[in-house]
Amino acid sequence: MSSTTRTPLDTVKHASGTPGAEQPWAELGLSRPEYERIREILGRRPTGAELAMYSVMWSEHCSYKSSKVHLKQFGDKAPPSDALLVGIGEQAGVVDVGQGYAVTFKVESHNHPSYVEPYQGAATGIGGIVRDIIAMGARPVAVMDPLRFGAADHPDTKRVLPGVVAGIGGYGNCLGLPNIGGEVVFDPCYQGNPLVNALCVGVMRHEDIHLAKAAGVGNKVILYGARTGGDGIGGASILASETFDAVSGEALGTEGKGAKRPSVQVGDPFQEKLLIECTLEAFAEDLVVGIQDLGAAGLSCATSELASNGTGGMRVELDVVPLRDATLSPEEILMSESQERMCAVVEPAKAERFLAVCEKWDVTATVIGEVTDGDRLEIYWHGEQIVDVPPRTVAHDGPVYERPMARPGWLDALRADDAAKLPRPADPGELRAQVLRLVGSPNQADKSWITSQYDRFVLGNTVLAQPEDSGMIRIDEETGLGVALATDGNGRYAKLDPYAGAQLALAESYRNVAATGARPLAVTDCLNFPSPEDPAGMWQFAEACRGLADACRTLGTPVTGGNVSLYNQTGDQPIHPTPVVGVLGVIDDVARRTPMAFATEGQLLYLLGDTRPELGGSAWSQVVHEHLGGLPPAVDLERERLLAEILIAASRDGMIDAAHDLSDGGLVQAVVESCLRGGHGARLVVPEELEAAVFLFSESQGRAVVAVPRSEEMRFTDMCGARGLPATRIGVVDGDTLELQGHFGIPLTELRETYERTIPELFA
Amino acid sequence: MTARIGVVTFPGSLDDRDALRAVRLAGAEPVPLWHRDRNLQQVDAVVLPGGFSYGDYLRAGAISRFAPVMDTVIEQAGAGMPVLGICNGFQVLTETHLLPGAMLRNNHLHFICRDQKLRVENAGTAWTADYAAGQDIRIPLKNIDGRYTADERTLDELEATGRVVFRYLDGNPNGSLRDIAGIANEAGNVVGLMPHPEHAVEALVGTGRTDGLGFFTSILKRLITA
Numbered sequence: 002m003s004s005t006t007r008t009p010l011d012t013v014k015h016a017s018g019t020p021g022a023e024q025p026w027a028e029l030g031l032s033r034p035e036y037e038r039i040r041e042i043l044g045r046r047p048t049g050a051e052l053a054m055y056s057v058m059w060s061e062h063c064s065y066k067s068s069k070v071h072l073k074q075f076g077d078k079a080p081p082s083d084a085l086l087v088g089i090g091e092q093a094g095v096v097d098v099g100q101g102y103a104v105t106f107k108v109e110s111h112n113h114p115s116y117v118e119p120y121q122g123a124a125t126g127i128g129g130i131v132r133d134i135i136a137m138g139a140r141p142v143a144v145m146d147p148l149r150f151g152a153a154d155h156p157d158t159k160r161v162l163p164g165v166v167a168g169i170g171g172y173g174n175c176l177g178l179p180n181i182g183g184e185v186v187f188d189p190c191y192q193g194n195p196l197v198n199a200l201c202v203g204v205m206r207h208e209d210i211h212l213a214k215a216a217g218v219g220n221k222v223i224l225y226g227a228r229t230g231g232d233g234i235g236g237a238s239i240l241a242s243e244t245f246d247a248v249s250g251e252a253l254g255t256e257g258k259g260a261k262r263p264s265v266q267v268g269d270p271f272q273e274k275l276l277i278e279c280t281l282e283a284f285a286e287d288l289v290v291g292i293q294d295l296g297a298a299g300l301s302c303a304t305s306e307l308a309s310n311g312t313g314g315m316r317v318e319l320d321v322v323p324l325r326d327a328t329l330s331p332e333e334i335l336m337s338e339s340q341e342r343m344c345a346v347v348e349p350a351k352a353e354r355f356l357a358v359c360e361k362w363d364v365t366a367t368v369i370g371e372v373t374d375g376d377r378l379e380i381y382w383h384g385e386q387i388v389d390v391p392p393r394t395v396a397h398d399g400p401v402y403e404r405p406m407a408r409p410g411w412l413d414a415l416r417a418d419d420a421a422k423l424p425r426p427a428d429p430g431e432l433r434a435q436v437l438r439l440v441g442s443p444n445q446a447d448k449s450w451i452t453s454q455y456d457r458f459v460l461g462n463t464v465l466a467q468p469e470d471s472g473m474i475r476i477d478e479e480t481g482l483g484v485a486l487a488t489d490g491n492g493r494y495a496k497l498d499p500y501a502g503a504q505l506a507l508a509e510s511y512r513n514v515a516a517t518g519a520r521p522l523a524v525t526d527c528l529n530f531p532s533p534e535d536p537a538g539m540w541q542f543a544e545a546c547r548g549l550a551d552a553c554r555t556l557g558t559p560v561t562g563g564n565v566s567l568y569n570q571t572g573d574q575p576i577h578p579t580p581v582v583g584v585l586g587v588i589d590d591v592a593r594r595t596p597m598a599f600a601t602e603g604q605l606l607y608l609l610g611d612t613r614p615e616l617g618g619s620a621w622s623q624v625v626h627e628h629l630g631g632l633p634p635a636v637d638l639e640r641e642r643l644l645a646e647i648l649i650a651a652s653r654d655g656m657i658d659a660a661h662d663l664s665d666g667g668l669v670q671a672v673v674e675s676c677l678r679g680g681h682g683a684r685l686v687v688p689e690e691l692e693a694a695v696f697l698f699s700e701s702q703g704r705a706v707v708a709v710p711r712s713e714e715m716r717f718t719d720m721c722g723a724r725g726l727p728a729t730r731i732g733v734v735d736g737d738t739l740e741l742q743g744h745f746g747i748p749l750t751e752l753r754e755t756y757e758r759t760i761p762e763l764f765a
Numbered sequence: 766m767t768a769r770i771g772v773v774t775f776p777g778s779l780d781d782r783d784a785l786r787a788v789r790l791a792g793a794e795p796v797p798l799w800h801r802d803r804n805l806q807q808v809d810a811v812v813l814p815g816g817f818s819y820g821d822y823l824r825a826g827a828i829s830r831f832a833p834v835m836d837t838v839i840e841q842a843g844a845g846m847p848v849l850g851i852c853n854g855f856q857v858l859t860e861t862h863l864l865p866g867a868m869l870r871n872n873h874l875h876f877i878c879r880d881q882k883l884r885v886e887n888a889g890t891a892w893t894a895d896y897a898a899g900q901d902i903r904i905p906l907k908n909i910d911g912r913y914t915a916d917e918r919t920l921d922e923l924e925a926t927g928r929v930v931f932r933y934l935d936g937n938p939n940g941s942l943r944d945i946a947g948i949a950n951e952a953g954n955v956v957g958l959m960p961h962p963e964h965a966v967e968a969l970v971g972t973g974r975t976d977g978l979g980f981f982t983s984i985l986k987r988l989i990t991a
Contacts, residue, residue: 167875167876170875170876171876174817174876174878174907174909175777175779175817175820175821176779177779177780177816177817269820270817270820271776271777271817271819271820271821271822272820274776274777274779274817274820275776275777362776363776452878453877453878453879454875454876454877454878455876455878456876456878456907457878458878458905458907458961458964458971458972459779459780459783459815459907459964460782460783461780461782461783461786461963461964461967461970461971462970463970463971464969464970475969475970478786591969592969765873
């Protein structure tokens, strides 16, 4: 065996002398023009380590190369907002919520890993987004998880869902962050490609905002947190096994060690909890110039971004990085996505104290390099230079593509297949049966089997949590200042019309925040779409971006950051385009919040907004007719804004005791949820001009149902009248039955049984 | 003059801030204690809070039990100082043998977070004097390793000596033997339970109930009148 000789280190010098060496750029996901561009930038072929860095940083995931041209609109069309302290482009946006507080929040996807390994994929999704928040200098105060799975009764969903839920719980609970909301949606289009999005929100004082940059010549670059292992190395294993290190792998008897490691990272929430406390303590003592978390592309990303955002020069000694696996090659170390690691830039005089804070929290910390006065990122391995690049070319000047787009050929036929022609229930008995089918359908049924696996109480500031319209967290115990957050997205709507679908996602999330009494301020989005290389998928993406940017401008809520996830498809089966939109709101005093429960007998139920026969893309069309066609409900953003103003004023002035947003499932779903939450029934009357099925199932937008104390009725209806918001009295909170007068009655016990049975039967 | 009540932070403690807040809302002086420090800062009582100290690695509470602070806590508890272990703190107390038994993985194998009804079986301990014996309370429960277990003889002895302090009502959430939610030592100064009284001290947050406040007012009265 010739195995004792290790492949020579591919140094910069070696690369310069071997211009013709074959390099696995295609296996690493680079195109030939991209590879040629790298050679052009460097004036030579890249070393293995440089190739590793460029390949991960120029990937779709890190570079946004297909989406960038469309995302630009979120900045270009952003409404003027006094609230925005830090906009798009940083690790997370920062919003002023008053009283000197700033809030940072962001949603990200961890879709593909969660299909391969549901528990760790979902767990590390939480871990990554939480590190983004602490890197800004904020204390994380809550998480939320918008989730999409395949058909509820599909055998593989029984593998994926429990794993994802256990992973979110296992990681988030151990981290001590309340999980206050999110979504669980089932649709066959997500069968081979679940969507696991994670949102985190953090709070800080204005003066504590920190941005990731490596300014200041001589400043120390400190890597702290977990040791670096071989987990989460995507393409690096190709580099390692096929070109650079196959021989040494044999020598160790591990047969191409890289290829056998999981590409999904493994999370350690305990380590992350220590990172939170350690990082916040370092910030509090003013020990830090800039901090960046290590997520996708690991050290490649952290070093190149920190350097690029700073003055430009950085020198790193890669061989001092603490390892879990001593056999890792330099390329693997650069690409490793081992979790729970962060990189800080610290002034030399403060380095000792920074290391002491890490030691206090039992966190491993190592000085791996320093900021230089040059403009190159230089990385050394046992004294030999293996990387010498302009950091901007790695971090920011990646390729940008204007991918071809084409309105899908199938769209007209789909839209022509109008839901209005679907048979409506013929008699009260059928109407009653359809209500029960809807309420017991997996998408509409009670999700507490899932959410009870998440801690929603920890930190002691949870004012509202799922199933309320939005999660609400108190951020100041003295004044009662709080924030509310909701996430929404309806892939069925977006399939019918991606422009409107993105706007409807924003509208619902905005409405949910306002329903609890909070004023919507800012937006984060997670854009889950199919392959950008399919012109139809690219068109959907572009339409959704355009729709969301336009709607954000109208509603005055800027996008502060978010995430794009492309290539969500199984073979050639794309998911529904699924823009998930998170809205952050502020409430001056959380004691004024409006819950969803109908808790008091005799209170009057008012339906706010206009109800039209809009059933395209509705839950009713899906559950009763397995139908998707026609147009989604019409968007009316001015109406959404008016409705929000009314809900906020009514909450502030104590005119309503409960409010619930109307969305998928329509009025009946909202009323059932509020009745069950409060333990009271309701008597409803169908308004004269409406057909009963439309009254119950329509998903017309800009609507909410509210419970008004009789003493407040005049004041409330006067306010709605004066502002021009239709308010229709539809019934009263009463008894232990949901009764639709002249049609049917369903005892709460039967509703509850139907509503609560479905999910445990499928997954427990 | 009020009482000083310490709350220990171990690496991975999560509900330490909540416990400090509950102490404050009850009118006592909250004192943060650090796991590496043997000095208890002259506190009059100690709370071991919930969380996942050391990630629950090896076994919940098994590593924290060796923290320097625990040497002093064990010593002082033996001398009569009141100690309350909540959730992970209860697990630490069983690992130190200040309380008998152990916690196993929940019988349904899932983490469970819910509002839990309990009966206060013994209102004579340092931490339950503000409740009436037999009183029902509702406080949050949240754990994955919450199934109390002990051998039959220990269980019989706990029952016979009134040391079962809390019992689950309306459904045992995790398979705990004899529906036991919390117990005390022989002297009644050391109490451990899985549910979280510190999450039920304000009407505005959590479940909207304040049934847990009595733990902290009980100890305060005991310490002030002592």
